[in-house]
Amino acid sequence: MRMLINVPETVVADALRGMAAAHPGLAVDVEHRVVMRRDAPVEGKVALVSGGGSGHEPLHGGFVGPGMLAAACPGEVFTSPVPDQMVRAAAAVDSGAGVLFVVKNYTGDVLNFEMAAELAEDEGIQVAKVLVDDDVAVTDSLYTAGRRGTGATLFVEKIAGAAAEEGQPLERVEAIARQVNASSRSFGVALSACTTPAKGSPTFDLPPGELELGIGIHGEPGRERRAMMTSREIADFAVDAVLDDLRPDGPVLALVNGMGATPLLELYGFNAEVQRVLAERGVPVARTLVGNYVTSLDMAGCSVTLCRLDEELLRLWDAPVETPALRWGR
Template identity: 60%
Template sequence: MKKLINDPKNVVDEAVAGFEAAHGDIVTVSHDPIYIARKDAPVAGKVAIVSGGGSGHEPLHGGFVGYGMLDAAVPGPVFTSPTPDPILAATKAVDSGAGVLHIVKNYTGDVLNFETAADLAAADGVEVRTVVIDDDVAVKDSLYTAGRRGVAGTVLVEKIAGAAAERGDDLDAVAAVAEKVNGQVRTMGVALTPCVVPHAGEPSFTLADDEIEIGIGIHGEPGRERIKLAPADEIVDRLLKPVLEDLPFASGDKVLLLVNGMGGTPQVELYVVFRHAAEVLAGKGIEVTRSLVGNYVTSLEMQGVSISVLKLDDELTELWDAPVQTAALRWGR
């Protein structure tokens, strides 16, 4: 194992400290319990949005804390949910009295711990709504979930719901927007290589040099099938087919196309993927009106890619375009 770390037990603490040092203009950090908050939180009269989950998926979630997106993010140990205590602390710290939306990826630990924190917050007089993200079409149930997994579509939910909160929508309306995005986004991923969890010191799964895993999860969970390495266009076709069939998407739809790297994939390869994905969509009469390419929901150093397609309407497009200022997404400000 070759990693730029010190003691594996301190990876998350040291990474969060580094994040604080690099982005102190937009965030503040609580170290005990650990969470990252928007620097000007709580924002008077604004619905707060809190997300979080296991570390190792950066820039998710801390990289999306700031104006127009998250009010707080709670990092757990690598690939492990944070406990209810820091979730509760973050929720209370950013609540302005307008209520708090929890955006939770559909993994059993995350769902249970956020639910417990929401119950405790309610007992303290904080109104909480929860939206569970389950955009992955690869498998219905996995090692980590009951139902579909929450993967790269989480970024789109956080951005669009964050914009709704920033413009002054109330808690019910912000939750409704988040549910709408989750209902209209579908994702499928592929792994070319495994990743190594620091405290484990060995790959989370094995792939032969000529094998890839279609439908992989962001923790290295098995997908739909293991196949021989193929040209990029063939892999894109395999990923897009179930994505487009699931909603289903149709000719005349306008969409946001997200090509997300899993942490170890060069940008040049991500754009090769985006090129063909856009061609396939155009061939079906589906217009890509917004796009995002890069590493946004990763799996440590895994080489691979996921493709997300979000069906847009005028409101969702306006909210996507709204200003945002975070470490990982910035435009319009």
């Protein structure tokens, strides 16, 4: 264990207290585990609510703020949040314009957000849901029926969040979120396993000198294990896996994401290879984001997410956003 923690039991609550101290724009309910925009509910605007297991930071709490999420519900590490958190978040941020739940396709998240939607509707809150399932590595796993939800979550939250910020109605915000998910695909690679505080040892066994192609967000097994590859080879494999499924015929938005422990120096170098492959395949790249955004604790590795853009999606991607992890102006 080389963790910067007190005890495993308080890791999430400690982090929420630390977030609250660092970000005065957030209102953090540490007891009930809800991170909200301080100015929520925002009159006349749809509110996006997401959540999932902790350990993927800055996802989702780091994406709360004007232009993105109204609230996030963190569960225990790698464990779904409970419906009570989601209902509480929805009630706190709903202005009357309705709430969109952004749900990664992970069985626990799906069930709990479904139950929360029913409970919130019983309280008179209008709720829509979008399921994010962008991971092309595997369909159906021990944890999820269908494709897993990974990097596209950031795209859905940013782009649909911008639509909500513009004052678009719930059905339109939901449609945009669905379009973004349907237009996005991801592929991830692990160079090491990660270690959860509760377990204290790596979540799976990955011998030095090997890598796992097609890893899930919790280190779920992927397509195959191989001897270590170069950055160039990994980019070829990952980008082609995405393109085979996505088949873009115009510009894309690219996320070159670190899993947590891979240095930014390496991620930028990997981005150079990703851009090379895309250029070789004739795919124009409109925007690129490089960094640690959808992580798995201290896992070394990376993922590539591409999203087919149209003019509206690009405009919404470029719209101002002000969250702890993603901020830009006009």
